[in-house]
Amino acid sequence: MLEVKNLKVSYGKIEAIKDVSFEVPDGKIVTLIGANGAGKTTTLRAISGLEKSAGGSVFFDGKDVTNLEAHKLVPLGISHVPEGRKIFPTLTVRENLELAGWTLRNKKLIKERMEEVFEIFPRVKERADQLGGTLSGGEQQMLAVGRALVTGGKLLLLDEPSMGLAPVLVDEIFTQIVAINKRGTTILLVEQNAAEALDIADFAYVLEVGYSTLHGPAKDIANDPRVREAYLGV
Amino acid sequence: MGSIFSIQQVINGLQVGSIYALIALGYTMVYGIVRLINFAHGDFFMLGAYAAYGTFFVFNALIVSKSGVTAFFVLLASMAAGGIIALLTNQLAYRPLRYKPKLSSLITAIGVSMFLEYFLSALPMVGPSYRPFPDVIPRVNIKIGTATISNIVIIDILVAAVLMVGLTLLVKKTALGKAMRAVSQDKDAARLMGIDIEKGIAFTFLIGGAFAGAAGLLAGMTYPRIFPYMGIQPGLKAFIAAVLGGIGNIPGAVLGAYIMGLAETFASAYNSLIGEGIAFAILIVVLLVRPTGLLGEKTADKI
Numbered sequence: 001m002l003e004v005k006n007l008k009v010s011y012g013k014i015e016a017i018k019d020v021s022f023e024v025p026d027g028k029i030v031t032l033i034g035a036n037g038a039g040k041t042t043t044l045r046a047i048s049g050l051e052k053s054a055g056g057s058v059f060f061d062g063k064d065v066t067n068l069e070a071h072k073l074v075p076l077g078i079s080h081v082p083e084g085r086k087i088f089p090t091l092t093v094r095e096n097l098e099l100a101g102w103t104l105r106n107k108k109l110i111k112e113r114m115e116e117v118f119e120i121f122p123r124v125k126e127r128a129d130q131l132g133g134t135l136s137g138g139e140q141q142m143l144a145v146g147r148a149l150v151t152g153g154k155l156l157l158l159d160e161p162s163m164g165l166a167p168v169l170v171d172e173i174f175t176q177i178v179a180i181n182k183r184g185t186t187i188l189l190v191e192q193n194a195a196e197a198l199d200i201a202d203f204a205y206v207l208e209v210g211y212s213t214l215h216g217p218a219k220d221i222a223n224d225p226r227v228r229e230a231y232l233g234v
Numbered sequence: 235m236g237s238i239f240s241i242q243q244v245i246n247g248l249q250v251g252s253i254y255a256l257i258a259l260g261y262t263m264v265y266g267i268v269r270l271i272n273f274a275h276g277d278f279f280m281l282g283a284y285a286a287y288g289t290f291f292v293f294n295a296l297i298v299s300k301s302g303v304t305a306f307f308v309l310l311a312s313m314a315a316g317g318i319i320a321l322l323t324n325q326l327a328y329r330p331l332r333y334k335p336k337l338s339s340l341i342t343a344i345g346v347s348m349f350l351e352y353f354l355s356a357l358p359m360v361g362p363s364y365r366p367f368p369d370v371i372p373r374v375n376i377k378i379g380t381a382t383i384s385n386i387v388i389i390d391i392l393v394a395a396v397l398m399v400g401l402t403l404l405v406k407k408t409a410l411g412k413a414m415r416a417v418s419q420d421k422d423a424a425r426l427m428g429i430d431i432e433k434g435i436a437f438t439f440l441i442g443g444a445f446a447g448a449a450g451l452l453a454g455m456t457y458p459r460i461f462p463y464m465g466i467q468p469g470l471k472a473f474i475a476a477v478l479g480g481i482g483n484i485p486g487a488v489l490g491a492y493i494m495g496l497a498e499t500f501a502s503a504y505n506s507l508i509g510e511g512i513a514f515a516i517l518i519v520v521l522l523v524r525p526t527g528l529l530g531e532k533t534a535d536k537i
Binding site: 048049050069070071074075079080082086087088089090095098099100102103147148151 | 409412413415416419420422423424425426427428429430431
């Protein structure tokens, strides 16, 4: 579904990612793991069009979508839950979700998808009329995922969904990620919490200082001695 | 004349505040969405006044119609002129500099402002000198208690109020308004919702310019004269009003504008020189106590 080849992104003179390649097959969960600064977030931002790449290519559904603007990628089917959630603080939870339906131009469909989100995350429904900025971190994360579900992409990019959450909530979020995947959404997951990510993923890629190095089935990567030492603390 | 704080002065203050408010809204909305102090904004006010002036004479020459109808089209023309020029300014001057250092846009804004003022001065049919503004609506004085108030003053207050209620509905209730707010709150998130942020920015310039244009017509009718540099002083005052209320904050701009209008009118009634300076004095005091303005939230951004 997604194919990233030799991707390169620079911020001014700093090369944030130098050579990253990987594939996300249809219907699977793929995770990118790596230390802080390895280029995980930048990779996702380049895929969803938030950053321009300086080289390489991104193919989505067989189409070259390299450097397409973010708002044009949404209707093609890429939904991105960004790092830090980026909830609109002075819009209500409901308005946050409605805006996610911006490209759908179909009120009924937006409503249906919002109902689905409320089913998956009842907490979001309870908070529907509160301002986004008043939610707790966990609720904001649920809302952020909910928004991505309303945009309705075939591919869901998740950037650190467990960041700053209490362990109970981390489990809940990961359970829902698996459930969302089971319903047919392909997932590309970026995580520092490598153990949890490898646990639910089908395939894994390791990013190191801007390069994609190891890759393989998530189980194998989880058992790789180098990974165990560097990322799993074993 | 009575006290400085007579009904007469309060209504005059609200009228001055209404004009400042219409201009200040554009300043604050544009700042909110692109973090730019658009120093050309006062000139959209001036262009609105000239468009109204031209439209009035075209209407009078070509069509014999009731003054109400003419007034409506003159208002439309002033808003269209302010809005379209603001939109073009954004597309041609600011958009190419969007991701460049902020100072470039700021200098460009000053350049656009000077261009509009000198260009109009140089146009043979406009020229640099004052022109008397026609009575788009016949002037009638109304007595309210001890106060004598021109109908134009009342019209200024009402037109501004109607436009501001309209803006509130647009921003709070419509999908477009919500998208605008989303873009000003978080551009990345807005893009990930599929919103074309450049369209949101363009729309903001259009609305802000249209409001300034309407203010130009109102000012033309009230003080009845126009000139190419008429936008500088009200533009500056409206900018101060926006900062006073908390730049980027829509209700704040309106609040700041009415405070400024009232303070200026009261102070002028006492001494006209103090009236001119009071705006700056209020600004300094408020910024000392609340650097983010009256309704502003804290922000890490600098101009």
